[in-house]
Structures are given as structure tokens and as C-alpha cells.
Amino acid sequence: MKPTLITGATGFIGWHVARHLLDQGAGVRVLARDAKRVKDLDGVEIVLGDLRDAASLKRAVEGCGVVYHVAADYRLWSKDPAELYESNIEGTRNLLNVSRVAGIERFVYTSTVGCIGIPDHGVGDESTPVGLYEMAGAYKRSKFLAEQEALRFAREGFPVIIVNPTAPVGDHDVKPTPTGRIILDFLKGNMPAYVDTGLNLVDVRDTARGHLLACEHGTPGERYILGSENLTLAQIFQKLAELSGVPAPKHQIPYVVAYAAGVASTALAHLTGWEPRAPLDGVRMARKKMFVTPVKAVKELGFSAAPVEGALRRAVDWFRARGYCNN
Numbered sequence: 001m002k003p004t005l006i007t008g009a010t011g012f013i014g015w016h017v018a019r020h021l022l023d024q025g026a027g028v029r030v031l032a033r034d035a036k037r038v039k040d041l042d043g044v045e046i047v048l049g050d051l052r053d054a055a056s057l058k059r060a061v062e063g064c065g066v067v068y069h070v071a072a073d074y075r076l077w078s079k080d081p082a083e084l085y086e087s088n089i090e091g092t093r094n095l096l097n098v099s100r101v102a103g104i105e106r107f108v109y110t111s112t113v114g115c116i117g118i119p120d121h122g123v124g125d126e127s128t129p130v131g132l133y134e135m136a137g138a139y140k141r142s143k144f145l146a147e148q149e150a151l152r153f154a155r156e157g158f159p160v161i162i163v164n165p166t167a168p169v170g171d172h173d174v175k176p177t178p179t180g181r182i183i184l185d186f187l188k189g190n191m192p193a194y195v196d197t198g199l200n201l202v203d204v205r206d207t208a209r210g211h212l213l214a215c216e217h218g219t220p221g222e223r224y225i226l227g228s229e230n231l232t233l234a235q236i237f238q239k240l241a242e243l244s245g246v247p248a249p250k251h252q253i254p255y256v257v258a259y260a261a262g263v264a265s266t267a268l269a270h271l272t273g274w275e276p277r278a279p280l281d282g283v284r285m286a287r288k289k290m291f292v293t294p295v296k297a298v299k300e301l302g303f304s305a306a307p308v309e310g311a312l313r314r315a316v317d318w319f320r321a322r323g324y325c326n327n
Contacts, residue, residue, distance in 0.1 A: 003027035003045065005064045007095065008071030010037040012173045012180070013110060013165060016208035017068055018044060024212075031060045031071070040172070051091025054098060061095075061102045068211055069095055070110040072146075074139065076178055076279040079270065081138035088142035089149065096153045096160070106159050108215050109150040113166040113200060114140040116225060116292055123230070124292045126164070126223045136284035147223075154221035161218035166200035166227035166292060168207045170311040171318040178282065183315050186240050186248075187325040193251040194233045198289035201236065202228040203311035206304070213301040228305035230291040239309060244316050 004021055008014030009030035018041050021028050029045040032038050038046055049056025051071060061067060073087040092109070099107050117130030135141040147162060154160040173180035179199070185191050210226035218224060231239075234252070241248035265276035297303035319325055 001027055002063060002065030003029045004066045004068065005029045005031065005047075005060055006068045006070060007031045007051065007060075008069075008110070009041060009044070010034075010039075011071065011074075011175065012177050013168055013204060013207055013211075014068075014070035015041070015172050015174075016170075016204050017070055017211050020205075020208045020212060029060065029064060031057070051087055051094060054094045057095050057098045058102070061099050061104060064102070064104060066106045066108070066215060067095070067099050067104050068108045068110070068215070070211075072110070072112075072143065074177060076137060076139055076282040078138065079273055084138045084142045085145075088139075088146045092146040093149050096149060096158065100153065100158045104159075106161065106215050107153075108211055108218070109147070109160055109162045110211070111147045111150070111162050111164045111223065112140070112143050113164050113225060113227065113290060113292055115144045115147050116164055116223075118288055118290060118292070120288075122291075124290075126225060126296055136287075137279075137282075151221065159220040161214045161220055162223040163211055163214050163218075163297075164223055164225045165207045165210070166202045166225065166290070166294075168202055168204035168311075169308060169315050170204035171314045173204075173315060173318070176319075176324075180315065180319075182236075183240065183312070184319055184324055186237060187244060187246055187316065187319060189246065191237065191249050193249050193253045194237060195253060196232070196234075197287075198230060198232040198291055199236065200227040200230050200290060200292050201308040201311075202226060202305050203308060205311070206306060210297060210301065210303045210305075213297075213303055217301045219300070222300075224297040224301060224303070225292050225294045226297055226303060226305075227292055227294045229308050230289075231308075232289070239312055240316065243309070243313050 009018040047060040073084045116124045117128030118124040135144045150160045167179040237248040265278040
């Protein structure tokens with residue numbers, strides 16, 4: 001059996017995709033810049049490389065049947081935004097090129113719910129119109145353009161299936177992701193107030209399983225939202241309060257106040273080089289509730305997702321057990 005290549009196995013979703021494949025007995029090869037960062041994945045084959053290094057990608061895909069391209073530079077702030085474009089757009093194009101030449105049979109590209117259009121005061125799906133002008137910040141713009149590259153390869157006949165995960169939560173959020181950082185800041189008591197926004201949360205294990213379903217049942221050139229529950233930020237904090245015993249913030253602040261804080265925080269970050277507490281791009285994203293429906297993935301892939309309480313509990317327990325917070 002040909003091995004399956006996964007990029008991003010040192011990250012959150014990618015680790016869970018690798019874990020699911022290993023549990024099914026599949027041969028798994030992972031691309032990593034540093035072998036020491038590949039943890040708790042006994043049995044994988046490690047190929048050292050970088051998305052910006054086409055020669056290393058050629059070695060990684062050699063002999064593989066399927067590629068899951070999960071890796072991305074997922075930051076809401078960077079002192080040098082060009083880094084995000086290099087990894088997310090050029091890196092994706094590099095991997096698509098070498099995969100097509102190598103005759104890869106199925107290529108699953110991990111996009112983001114940020115590339116899904118959201119109607120005003122409504123719920124978005126894969127058919128909602130959206131354009132680059134709606135993408136706030138370098139991360140969303142780079143992922144949108146990378147998704148366009150994947151769609152272009154699909155139009156040219158390469159079997160690319162695209163998944164658009166919502167905000168995943170659960171265990172093994174090592175870095176953590178921006179969503180995991182919200183949970184961690186809550187546990188640390190660093191959330192004195194909140195804005196009126198909302199996210200679609202999903203158990204990261206369901207997200208990983210959705211990747212495998214997309215590979216098996218997805219139609220090349222199609223996008224599939226992998227999500228579960230649409231929740232306001234206030235509802236998320238209430239669930240976390242019930243699970244953790246940490247009080248939820250009681251005060252909602254106007255968007256204009258949050259925006260001003262984002263401007264100040266991001267300006268300070270550019271001066272110091274330290275990551276801002278409130279990235280301006282993140283505040284801009286919060287202007288609209290990211291409410292979507294996974295009905296297409298449910299119908300076409302057989303996707304299903306559990307309520308998120310279990311995943312939130314695992315996230316809380318995992319962060320606490322590993323010393324990310326003291327309470």
C-alpha cells in the first residue's frame with residue numbers, strides 16, 4: 001500500500017489527521033522542518049523539508065498515493081506578512097505542482113472557513129459569494145489566494161478536494177491556534193470583556209475525520225465546510241465557565257473600543273516585535289459572526305459532528321495538564 005503524505009502534522013488539525021490514519025493502519029509519511037517537533041505519532045515516516053523548498057517536496061511525495069496538505073502559517077499578526085504569503089500561497093502551489101507530476105491520486109487541501117462568504121446577519125455556505133476584498137488581513141488573504149490555486153489545479157484536471165474547517169477545539173493544540181488562545185486566555189483570566197461576535201466551533205477529531213471522508217467521497221474541485229455549532233462568543237465563554245469553574249466575563253464592549261485596542265496593540269507589536277494581545281486583523285474578523293452550515297459535507301461526505309462540549313472539556317484538561325495555565 002502506498003503511504004499517505006501529510007503536511008502540518010506538527011500542528012493541530014494535521015496531528016489529528018495523522019493520528020486517525022495511523023489508527024486505521026495506514027502508512028503515514030509527514031513533512032516536517034524539524035523531526036523533534038513530530039510528537040506522539042509513533043510509526044510515521046518523517047521527511048525533512050519546507051513548503052518553500054520544491055526539491056524537498058518532490059522527495060516527500062515520491063511513492064505516495066494521497067496527500068493531505070494541512071500545513072499553513074496560521075498567524076493573525078506577523079511583523080513580516082510576506083512570510084504568510086510565501087508559505088500559504090507559494091508553498092501550496094509548490095506542493096500541488098510536484099504532486100501532479102508525481103501522479104498523486106487524491107489531494108486534500110485544508111482551506112479555512114475564513115474563505116467562505118457570510119451574508120449579513122445570516123449563515124454562509126460553500127455557494128455564498130465572496131471575494132478577496134472581503135478577506136481581512138494577510139492570513140485570510142493568503143489562504144483565499146491559496147484556495148484559488150487549488151481550484152485552478154482542479155479545473156485543470158488534478159484531483160483536488162478542498163475542506164474548509166471552522167474553528168477546531170480539543171486536545172493537542174500545541175502552539176496554540178488563535179481559537180485555542182481564546183480558551184487559554186479565558187482560563188488565565190485574561191478575558192475581562194468580550195465583543196458581540198460569533199464562531200462556528202467543531203471538535204478537532206471530527207475535523208480530522210472529515211478530511212478522510214473528503215478524500216474518500218469528495219468531488220474534485222468542490223469545497224466542503226467541516227463545522228458543528230454556531231455560537232456567540234458570550235455562549236462560548238459560558239460553556240467554558242461551566243466546564244472550568246473560571247467565571248465568564250460579564251461586560252460586553254462596543255466594537256469601536258475593541259478596534260481602538262487592536263490599533264494600539266498592533267502598533268506596539270510592530271515597535272517591539274512581540275505578538276499583540278489584540279491583533280487588529282483578529283478584531284476586524286470579529287466584526288461579522290462567522291456562522292456557517294456544514295450541510296453539504298453532511299449530505300455528500302457523510303460527515304457528522306458531535307456537540308462541542310466534549311472537545312472544549314478536552315481542551316481545558318489538556319492545557320491544564322501540560323502547564324499552559326495555573327488554574
